[in-house]
Structures are given as C-alpha cells and as structure tokens.
Amino acid sequence: MIILVPSDLRVYDFTSYNIPYTSLKSNPSGDNTCFIISVPPSDRPQSRRCKLIVDDQQFSSANKQQRQRYVTKMGKCQVNLGRIQEKKRFLSDIFTTIVDLKYRWFLFVFMMCYIITWVVFGIxxxxxxxxxxxxxxIGxxxxxPCIENVDNFISAxxxxxxxxxxxGYGSRIVTANCTEGVILLMAQxxxxxxxxxxxxxxxxxxxSRPKKRAQTLIFSKKCVVSHRDxxxxxxFRIGDLRxxxxxxxxxxxxxxxSRQTKEGEFIPLEQSELNLGYDTGEDRLFLVEPQIICHVINDHSPFWxxxxxxLKRxxxxxxxxxxxxxxxxxxTCQARTSYxxxxxxxxCRFEPCMTLEKGAFRVDYSRFEKTFEVQTPATSAKEMHELTEMEHQDQSTLSLYWDHLVHPCFSTELNDVLQDEGPSEENLARLSIPNIMEEDMSSEFQKISL
Known part of the structure; x- marks a missing residue:
C-alpha cells in the first residue's frame, strides 16, 4: 500500500512506536507493508489531499521518554551554563579556574605553562x-659573548x-660581559x-580535594513512605563505607x-525545604553506622x-x-543524590542491617537497599489527621454525654435506695450502669411522647 503525503505535512515513524497497522484492502501476498512517499504540495483542494492524522498524546504515552533529572543519582547537577558574557571573571580567580579543570585539561595547562616560559626566554x-x-x-x-656556546635557537x-x-650542565653560562643577560636570568x-x-x-x-571522599558516602536508591510513631x-537510608x-x-x-502562581507566573524549578529534624537537632548525624533519615509529613510539609x-501522577x-x-x-565534603x-x-520500610556479634556491632551492607511492605493507608497525611481529629472529637463528645447522663442519675438514685432499703445485692444490681442507662432513656422517651 502506498500513501502519498504532501511534503509540508508532518509524518510519523510508525516503527519507532510499535503501532499495529491494519491494511484497508487485503493483499494477495499477505504483506501489509505501508509505503509513505512525500510529494510536493499541490494546489488541489484541501479535501482531496491525503492526510495522515495522528494523536500526539497517544505517541507520547506509548513511548515515554526518560525522566529528566535535576541532579543525578551520583550527585552531578544536570545544568549547563551557556552564553556567559563576562568570561574575564574566571581569569580574576585563576587558581579556582585551574583547580576546577578536568584532569586532561589540567595536565595540558601544567605542561604548557613550563613549555611557554622555556620557549619565550629561549627566543x-x-x-x-x-x-x-x-x-x-663563534670560535x-x-x-x-654574553652567553657562551649559544650559536642557534636550539642552544638558546x-x-x-x-x-x-x-x-646546570656547565657548557652554556652567562658571562659578566653583559648586564641584560644577568637581568634575564634573574627574571626567568x-x-x-x-x-x-x-x-x-x-x-x-x-x-587532596574531598570530592572523591563522597564516593564512599552512599544513599539508598529508593525512598519509603510509612508510619513511624x-x-x-x-x-531514606544513608551510610559511610570508610x-x-x-x-x-x-x-x-x-x-x-514546578508551580504556577495565582498571578499566572510559571516557576519551573521552585525549591522548597524539607524538614529533616532541624528544630530538634536530628539533622546533625554521628555517621558511624547506616542511619534512616526521616521527614515527618505534617501540615508544614509539601507532601501534606x-x-x-x-504520588504516581x-x-x-x-x-x-x-x-x-x-x-x-x-x-568540607559534600555528597548529593536525588529521588x-x-x-x-x-x-514499605527498610530492613535492619546491623546486628550484634561477638561483643561488637556488625553492619551487613548487602541488606542496605532491602525493604519490606507494611500496612499503610493510601490516603494523605491530611486525611489521616482529619479522621483522627474526628475520632477524638467523637470520643470527647461521648465522654461529655456520659458524664452528663450517668453520674447525676447514679448519685441521686443511689442515695435514695441506700437510705430506704440498704445496700442489698438486688439494689446494687438494679443500680448498675446498663440499668441506669435503660431507665434514663425510657424516661427521656416518655418526656418526648408527652
């Protein structure tokens, strides 16, 4: 089958999206291959042109690209700086500029500094x-001469x-016959x-930069969400291998x-702080064994x-x-990662990876990444908090009703019966809480009926 498509029409590659093709007419050979040929746009009416209509959203969902990270798992920032106008600022801090170079460029600069000075003074x-x-x-x-045995550029x-x-091989030396030779030697x-x-x-x-020290500081590849206290x-879990x-x-x-303000401004990469225990000092670590870092999802958390x-959307x-x-x-060393x-x-929760063996604690890093499932509601922390507040409110209301209903009846009835008949078993059974509740409710219904 051949489809003629105008050259100004967007054509999609079906093979990259794995979309099944159904032929419009049966082919004797059984081959359902579709050939798309681009032809120059013609002046024929739009209704007679052959069009290929494809939904972009279906393609994007069928062939989802890899999620672009702001920071990689190894801690490298995925931000490229371009079109810097004032590059002379890097020369004002030449020491940091040289240190920040990659090793191949650093070695190149190292060698060129010496070679250039040798060649310049040789000239x-x-x-x-x-x-x-x-x-x-010569001879x-x-x-x-000013410098003995300098007869060409190579000797210089x-x-x-x-x-x-x-x-100082001794064959070429500066003599005392010229002042400029001594000055050049001092300058060099x-x-x-x-x-x-x-x-x-x-x-x-x-x-000696501590950048490589961060390679032995490890983070768990996954975060978990569950209840604690x-x-x-x-x-998430962190550890130190050294x-x-x-x-x-x-x-x-x-x-x-990303966020859009009420005024319509779009902020593509807005940064907000996650509290890891700053107010309680839990963010300061004694990193001897792997530790689980916890962010409590409360009303101040962006995950409230x-x-x-x-979470999936x-x-x-x-x-x-x-x-x-x-x-x-x-x-100072800094290690970074992202989730x-x-x-x-x-x-889920992390499995314990530390045990006590022979009077010392032993860390098993083979279990560093392992997790296990726990029962956790799929609702948000806000909804859980509202349900808890409703339960507390119901309990407090029931408690107030109980105090208002039971205690006055119990005290009045108890005094009357005990004063008239004495504390017998029959009277005490009749004054039990269920009987008092039943009598009180019956009296309330009688009042309503009257």
Missing part, C-alpha cells in the same frame, strides 16, 4: 645573542631549560619559581517542583496532601545533600 636569549653578533663570532677566542632553548630547572628564575608554586599548589589541592513519614568518620555531619533536603495515587524531585568535615584532611516520584515506595 629572548637567541635574540640577544643575534643583536650582540655573538653568533657570527673566536678574542670575542667575549636548551640554556633556557637548564637555567629555569637549575640543571623568579618566573619559574612563581610557576612552580602555582602549579604545585594547584596539583596538591586538586589531588503514628505519623506518616518519608524515609572507617574514618565524617566530623560534624549534617543533612538537608530540597524539593524541586499527597496520596499513594497522586506528580512530577517532582527530592535533592538530598550530606555535608561534613573529612577527618583526615579537615576539608524522583518513581523511586518512592509507598507502604
């Missing part, structure tokens, strides 16, 4: 020898390298020392979600009205940031 030495006419008097015992370059690196020594200090400092800082909580612990470890979390069904991202001081170097809506398990 200057050769130019000085050429001006003084030392090159044409003349009566001629006193070798002298520059030997002087800056203090190699100072420049070489500055480059050594800068490059060695950058190399040391780059190697009769409160709905969102929880024996040297983090000092003054602190954790915080951000919720990244979130249900198990709405929402699009948001939770950014978790763990900061602390490296015990070995004293530098999207598909990585939150409703009605």
């Amino acid at each position: 200057i030495y050769f130019f000085d020898a050429w001006i003084r006419d030392d090159i044409s008097h 003349d015992p009566e001629w006193k 370059l070798l002298f520059s390298v030997e002087s800056q690196r203090t190699i 020594s100072i420049v070489g020392s500055m480059i050594d200090a800068l490059m060695v400092g950058c190399m040391f800082v780059k190697i 009769e409160k709905l909580c969102l929880m 024996d040297s612990h983090m000092v003054d470890a602190k954790i915080r979390a951000k919720l990244i979600k 009205e979130m249900t198990a069904d709405s 929402e699009q948001f991202e939770i950014i978790v940031i763990l900061e602390g001081i490296v015990e070995a170097t004293g530098m 999207i809506e598909d990585e939150i398990l409703w009605g």
